[in-house]
Amino acid sequence: MEGDCLSCMKYLMFLFNFFIFLGGACLLGVGIWVIVDPTGFREIVAANPLLFTGAYIMLAMGAMLFLLGFLGCCGAIRENKCLLLFFFMFILLIFLAELSAAILAFIFRENLTREFFTKELKKHYLRNNDTDVFSATWNSVMITFACCGVNGPEDFEAVPHLPNASFEEATPEACCQRELQSREGMFINKEACLTGVERFQNRQGCYTVILNSFETYVYLAGALAIGVLAIELFAMVFAMCLFRGIQ
Numbered sequence: 001m002e003g004d005c006l007s008c009m010k011y012l013m014f015l016f017n018f019f020i021f022l023g024g025a026c027l028l029g030v031g032i033w034v035i036v037d038p039t040g041f042r043e044i045v046a047a048n049p050l051l052f053t054g055a056y057i058m059l060a061m062g063a064m065l066f067l068l069g070f071l072g073c074c075g076a077i078r079e080n081k082c083l084l085l086f087f088f089m090f091i092l093l094i095f096l097a098e099l100s101a102a103i104l105a106f107i108f109r110e111n112l113t114r115e116f117f118t119k120e121l122k123k124h125y126l127r128n129n130d131t132d133v134f135s136a137t138w139n140s141v142m143i144t145f146a147c148c149g150v151n152g153p154e155d156f157e158a159v160p161h162l163p164n165a166s167f168e169e170a171t172p173e174a175c176c177q178r179e180l181q182s183r184e185g186m187f188i189n190k191e192a193c194l195t196g197v198e199r200f201q202n203r204q205g206c207y208t209v210i211l212n213s214f215e216t217y218v219y220l221a222g223a224l225a226i227g228v229l230a231i232e233l234f235a236m237v238f239a240m241c242l243f244r245g246i247q
Contacts, residue, residue, distance in 0.1 A: 009242050010076050016235040017072030020091075023228040024065025030221075031059030057101055064094055065228070072235060081243055088239040095232050098225075114207050118150040127156070127172045139174040143183060145213065147206035148175035155205070175202050 034055045068090055075083030126135040142148055149155030153171050176193035177200050178185035187193065193200040 009238055010079065013076035013235065013238040013242050014073050016231055016238060017069045017076060017087075019069075019231050020065055020072065020228070020235060021069025023224065023231065024062050024067070024069050026224065027058055027062030027228075028066055029062070031055060031062050035059065061094065061098065061101075064090070068094065072239070075239075076242065079242070084239050084243045088236055088243070091232055091236055091239070095229065095236070098229060098232075102225075114150060117207060118155060121150055121155055125156075128174075139172070140183075141206055141210075142172075142174040142202070143178070143185075144181060145206055145209045146177070146181050146202045147204050147209040148202045149205055150207045151205040152203055153201055171196065171201055176200060177202055 068087060071083060072087045072091070074080070075087050121138065124132075124134045125138055126132045128135075128139070130136040130139065148171070153175055156172060156175075171194055173187075173190065173194070176190055177188045179188060180186070189197070189200045
């Protein structure tokens with residue numbers, strides 16, 4: 001009976017580690033996508049120290065979970081006490097690090113508010129100056145998502161104009177409606193847009209548009225994180241039980 005329990009525990013341990021392996025692969029993939037994404041989010045992440053740190057933490061945690069899931073599977077199948085103990089200690093460290101990251105994200109959540117992005121936009125945005133990384137990134141985001149500013153075109157009333165721009169052009173080109181939402185897309189009516197004709201402008205703010213676009217994925221990521229934490233707890237319990245059961 002004891003041998004049957006040990007065998008059952010071994011395969012459950014393997015199963016849990018397989019899910020940890022998959023969770024690590026998902027986190028690794030998301031981290032790589034955020035860092036190398038060509039649509040402009042890379043520059044937004046780089047411009048915000050908190051997001052920049054979070055992206056690399058996600059990448060590192062994904063790589064560690066990927067490796068530890070693999071090691072846990074090997075330790076369970078081979079019934080190797082050294083591998084199981086190594087797995088338990090590192091999975092405990094990762095679990096504590098993930099909890100710390102979640103607490104820090106909660107504490108610094110005000111850095112992701114609408115007011116924070118509005119202040120940063122008005123402070124750093126240089127309109128159609130694509131030689132500036134911050135401005136070029138915002139222009140790419142506004143064109144891609146067919147939005148304007150954080151809250152709408154009114155965000156640009158306090159943004160400085162370029163020397164060769166007329167005072168009437170309060171709205172940047174990136175806020176003008178296009179036939180195709182890309183830099184290559186033709187403007188529907190650029191002149192009317194720049195002079196303030198609302199029907200040729202994208203009036204909705206990017207904060208709301210992006211939030212709505214990624215709402216499903218945010219909940220999915222949260223559910224995935226909770227699932228990974230639960231699996232890690234079960235894996236640690238099974239690792240210690242299997243460690244004690246191996247002669």
